[in-house]
Every structure is written in structure tokens, then in C-alpha cells.
Amino acid sequence: MNLKEARYTRYALIKEMLETPDVIRNFDPACVIPFCNEVKNCRALFLTGEGSSRIFPAKRALYEQMRKNYSLPLFTEGATQALEYDLGDYAVFAASNSGQTKEVVRLLTKLKVEGHKKLFAITANKETKLEQLANRTNILNCGKEEAVAATKSVVEQALFYDALQHLLDGRDTEFVKGAAGAFEKALSITIDEETVRKIAAAPVIWFAGRNNGVAEELALKTNEITRKRSGYLEGTYAVHGIEEVMNHDEVLIWINPFREEQDKFAEVLEKGVGMNVIAVAPEQTRFNTVIIPESGDATPYTELAAGWNILVETGLALGINLDKPTRARKVGNEYLPS
Numbered sequence: 001m002n003l004k005e006a007r008y009t010r011y012a013l014i015k016e017m018l019e020t021p022d023v024i025r026n027f028d029p030a031c032v033i034p035f036c037n038e039v040k041n042c043r044a045l046f047l048t049g050e051g052s053s054r055i056f057p058a059k060r061a062l063y064e065q066m067r068k069n070y071s072l073p074l075f076t077e078g079a080t081q082a083l084e085y086d087l088g089d090y091a092v093f094a095a096s097n098s099g100q101t102k103e104v105v106r107l108l109t110k111l112k113v114e115g116h117k118k119l120f121a122i123t124a125n126k127e128t129k130l131e132q133l134a135n136r137t138n139i140l141n142c143g144k145e146e147a148v149a150a151t152k153s154v155v156e157q158a159l160f161y162d163a164l165q166h167l168l169d170g171r172d173t174e175f176v177k178g179a180a181g182a183f184e185k186a187l188s189i190t191i192d193e194e195t196v197r198k199i200a201a202a203p204v205i206w207f208a209g210r211n212n213g214v215a216e217e218l219a220l221k222t223n224e225i226t227r228k229r230s231g232y233l234e235g236t237y238a239v240h241g242i243e244e245v246m247n248h249d250e251v252l253i254w255i256n257p258f259r260e261e262q263d264k265f266a267e268v269l270e271k272g273v274g275m276n277v278i279a280v281a282p283e284q285t286r287f288n289t290v291i292i293p294e295s296g297d298a299t300p301y302t303e304l305a306a307g308w309n310i311l312v313e314t315g316l317a318l319g320i321n322l323d324k325p326t327r328a329r330k331v332g333n334e335y336l337p338s
Contacts, residue, residue, distance in 0.1 A: 001014055001017070001018065001187060001188065001309060001312050001313070002018070002188060003015065003018055007316060008312075011147070011322045011323055012145075012146035012147045012323050013147035013149055013151065013225070013312070013322045013323055014312060014322065016145055016146070016147055016151045016152050017151045017152070017187060017305075017308050017312070018187060019142070019143070019152050020142075020151060020152040020155050020183060020187075020305070021180040021181070021183050021184040021187070022180070023141075023142045023152045023155060023156050023159075024155065024159065024176065024177070024179050024180040024183060024301070025177065025180040026141065027141075027156065027159045027163075027176060029159075029163035029166070029167065029173040029176060031138060031160070031163070032138075032160060032163045032164045032167055033167065034136060035120060035136060035138070035164060036164065036167050036168050038091070038118065038120075038135070038136065039072070039091035039118060039120075039164075039168070040072070040168060042072070042089060042090060042091040042118055043073070043089035043090055044072060044073035044074060044075060044089070044090050044091070045072060045073070045074045045075070045090065045091050045093065045164075046074075046075050046076070046077075046082070046085075046087055046090040046091065046092045046093065047061060047062075047074065047075070047076040047093045047095070047161065048076065048077060048078065048079045048082050048092065048093070048094050048095070048104060048107065049078075049079065049094060049095035049096060049101070049104060049157075050078060050079060050096070050101050050103050050104065050333065051150075051220065052149075052150040052153075052154045052217060052220060052221075053095040053096055053097060053101070053122075053150070053153075053154070053157060054076060054078065054095060055213050055216050055217045055220065056154050056155075056157075056158055056213035056214065056216075056217040056300075056304060057095060057154060057157035057158040057160075057161055057213070058076035058095070058161065058213070059076060059211060059212055059213030059216065060158050060161070060162075060212050060213045060214070060300050061074055061076075061158070061161040061162065061165060062074055062075070062076055062212075063210065063211065063212035063213070063300070064162070064165060064297075065165065068165075070165050070168065070169050071168070071169055072165075072168050072169075074165070075090075078103065079094065079101075079103035079104045079106065079107040080103050080106070080107075082107055083106070083107055083110060087111060087116065088114075088116065090118070091118040091120065092107075092108070092111060092116065092118060092119050092120065093120045093121070093122065093161075094107065094108055094119070094120070094121050094122070094130060094134070095121075095122040095123075095157050096121070096122075096123055096128075096130055097123060097124040097125070097140070097145070097150060097153050098123070098124070098125060098128065098334065099121065099123035099124075099125045099128025099129060099130040099131055100128055100129055100130070100334050101130070101333060101334070102333040102334060103333060104130060105129050105130055105133065108121075108130065108133040108134065109133060112133050117135060118135065119133060119134045119135050120134050120135065120136050120137070120138075121133070121134035121136075121137040121138070122137070122138045122140065122157055122160055123137060123138075123139060123140065124139070124140040124142065124144070124145070124153055125139075126139055129337075138160055140153055140156045140157070140160075141156070142155075142156045146323065147322070147323050148224060148323065148324070148325050149221055149224040149225055149322075149325075151308065154217070154304075155183075155301065155304070158213075158300075158301070159176060162176065163176065176298075178295075178296075178298065179295060179298030179301050179302070181293075182292070182293040182294075182295035182298055182301075182302045182305075183295075183298070183301050183302055183305045184305075185292075185293045185302075186292045186293060186302045186303075186305035186306040186309060187305045187306075187308065187309050188309075189290060189291075189292070189306060189309055191290060191309060191310055191313045192288075192290075195278060195288060195290070195310075196310075196313045196314055196317050197317070198251055198276050198278070199226075199251050199253075199278070199310065199314045200226075200314050200317040200318050201249070202228070202249060202250050202251040202276075203228070203229065203247075203249060203250060204228065204229045204230065204231065204246075204247075204250040204251075205219075205222050205226070205228055205229070205230045205250070205251050205252075205253065206219075206230065206231050206232075206233055206238065206246070206250060206251065206252040206253070207219045207222070207230065207231070207232050207233065207252070207253050207254075207255065208232075208233045208234075208235075208236075208237070208238045208252055208253070208254045208255070208257075208265075209234075209235075209254060209255030209256060209257075209303075210235070210255070210256065211234045211235065212300050213300065214255050214300050214303045214304050214307065215232050215233075215234075215253075215255045215307075216232040216234075217304065217307075218253070218255070218304070218307040218308075218311065219231060219232040221307070221308065221311055222311060224325055225311045225312065225314070225315045225320070225322060226311055226314050226315045226318060226320065227315075227318075227320055227325070227326075233252075236258070236261050236264070236265075238252060238254075238265065238268075238269065239261070239264050239265060239268040239269070243268050243269060243272060243273055246269070246273045246275060247273070247275070248273055248274035248275050249275070250273075250275050251275060251276045251277075251278060252265075252269060252275060252276070252277045252278070253278050253279075253280065253307070253310070254277060254278070254279045254280070254285075254287065255279075255280050255281075255303050255307070256279075256280065256281050256282075256299070256303060257279050257281060257285050257287070262285055262286050262287070263286070265277060265287075266286060266287070270287075276288070278290065280292060280303055280306050280307065280310070282294045282295075282299070290306055290309075290310065292305075292306045
């Protein structure tokens with residue numbers, strides 16, 4: 001996709017996606033320093049939010065925590081389930097672009113009443129209910145999103161957590177700047193017309209991949225952008241029984257396939273079910289592959305960008321108004337003062 005062709009420029013969603021590389025370039029990791037000073041002696045970080053404000057930002061952070069063994073443990077859960085947890089010794093970060101998401105407002109209200117002193121918020125708006133409840137708030141610099149589907153804000157939330165993890169451990173954040181170029185390339189990759197046709201014709205689009213927020217976030221974006229049913233199959237779940245109810249006209253998009261399991265996916269899904277498997281990876285796989293740039297620690301960001309690209313091309317092929325879902329709302333469950 002690009003901003004030179006009329007079929008792209010008419011949509012706010014695409015404009016906001018294409019603004020994301022500059023969001024990455026302009027991100028200043030120093031914004032997390034005040035937060036680092038306040039959380040470094042906590043038991044752990046607890047990242048919460050709903051939908052896109054948690055799926056990619058928090059789960060990518062958790063994935064990196066497990067890969068790199070950062071010194072401060074990290075956990076994530078939805079805000080309503082978190083009402084049942086003892087978070088007394090945790091630094092709690094609540095992400096909500098609107099600052100008015102009912103679930104996170106309710107959780108921070110409960111914790112504040114209990115005397116919790118380490119409550120932090122990440123929002124795109126000033127003077128919100130969430131900011132009132134938090135001890136400190138980071139206001140995103142990505143600018144307002146007009147499209148219902150969140151895009152550039154999701155990436156900036158993830159960058160904030162990325163910088164927080166790195167600086168708490170005394171590691172550099174230079175990779176953040178380098179991520180912009182790979183992200184931009186992934187957005188502009190030409191998706192093969194036959195690949196788009198297969199995805200557009202599928203009644204269900206499955207996503208498989210690591211539990212790092214990428215495939216799961218794309219499954220959500222599939223609903224908002226293509227209006228099709230979707231599902232996220234963590235790890236190798238796709239070959240552990242669900243194939244029983246899959247159909248040959250469905251498609252599975254596998255984000256960065258595990259080399260060890262490609263033959264099994266081909267046997268069970270391509271041969272057994274008869275469905276199409278499409279891979280997104282930095283190298284050719286045994287499947288039809290959308291090849292993305294190598295990007296090291298920034299790989300989840302690049303994968304997300306390629307997924308957006310695929311979904312936009314699919315939505316356009318289907319003739320969908322990308323900015324106006326029929327039922328989905330910008331704020332899924334909004335806090336309203338009683």
C-alpha cells in the first residue's frame with residue numbers, strides 16, 4: 001500500500017498505518033525515565049488493557065521478557081479478570097487510547113481505593129478518567145486516530161513498554177529507531193494477487209504463531225478490516241485437534257512458522273484439510289510466503305506491518321469501507337459517569 005494511489009488515500013485507516021514508521025522514528029525512549037524511577041523496586045510489572053491496547057503491546061513485552069530474562073518480572077491480563085488478583089506489590093500499567101475504557105477505569109478505581117500507589121496509564125487523550133486515577137500518565141504522541149481500528153497507537157504503546165524494559169535493565173534502545181525502515185518496507189510489500197484472492201474468498205481466516213501478540217492482534221484486525229470471521233491458534237494448536245472442524249475453503253496465515261513444524265502443518269492442514277496455508281516470514285518457507293525484511297529485535301513490529309498490509313489488500317479486494325465497520329466502535333466499552 002502507498003499514499004500515491006487513490007484507492008489507498010481515501011481511507012484514514014491506511015493513512016494512519018502509513019504514519020506509523022514516523023511514529024517509530026519520532027519515539028523518544030526518554031519518556032519512560034520517570035516511570036523507571038518509580039517502578040524499579042516493585043515486585044513486578046502488570047500490564048493491562050482491553051483489545052488492541054493489550055494484545056500486541058503487552059504480549060510482545062511478555063514474550064521479550066521470557067526471551068531475554070529481564071530482571072523485573074512482567075505479567076499481563078485483562079482488567080476485569082485482574083479484579084480478582086492481589087496486585088499490591090505490582091506496578092500496574094493500564095493502556096487505553098480513550099482513557100475512558102470501562103474495564104481499566106474500574107480496576108484502577110478499585111486499586112486506588114485500596115491505597116495502591118503504583119498506578120500508571122498510557123492514553124492518547126489528556127484529562128481523562130484514567131489519567132485522574134493514575135499516579136503518572138504517558139500521553140501518546142502519535143496523534144488522533146480517525147479509523148475505528150487502532151493501528152499507530154498500538155505500536156507506540158508497544159514502544160513504550162519496549163523502552164521501559166530496556167532502560168530498567170540498563171540496555172540500549174537503539175533498535176527502536178532501526179525498526180522504522182523495516183516496518184515501512186513491510187507495509188509497502190506487494191502482496192501477490194492470487195494470495196489476496198484466496199484470502200478474500202475464505203469464509204474464515206485463521207492465524208497461527210507465537211504468543212507475542214502479533215497473530216492474535218491480526219485476528220482482531222481481520223474482523224475490523226475484512227469483516228470476516230477469524231481465529232488465533234497459539235503455537236502449534238492448529239494441528240492439535242481443531243483441524244477436525246476446519247474446511248478446505250478456509251485459510252491459515254502463519255506468522256514466522258517454526259521450522260520444525262512446517263512438515264506437520266503441511267500434512268495436517270494442506271493435505272488433510274485441503275486448505276491454503278500462507279506464511280509471513282523473513283525467509284522462504286515450504287508454503288506460499290510473504291517475505292518480510294530481517295529486523296532482529298524489531299521482528300514482531302515488522303510482522304504486524306506485513307499483516308496490516310495483507311488485510312488492507314484483502315479488504316480493498318472485497319470492496320469494504322475500511323473506516324466504517326457496522327458494529328465495532330472506537331471505544332469498545334466506554335466508562336460513563338453515573
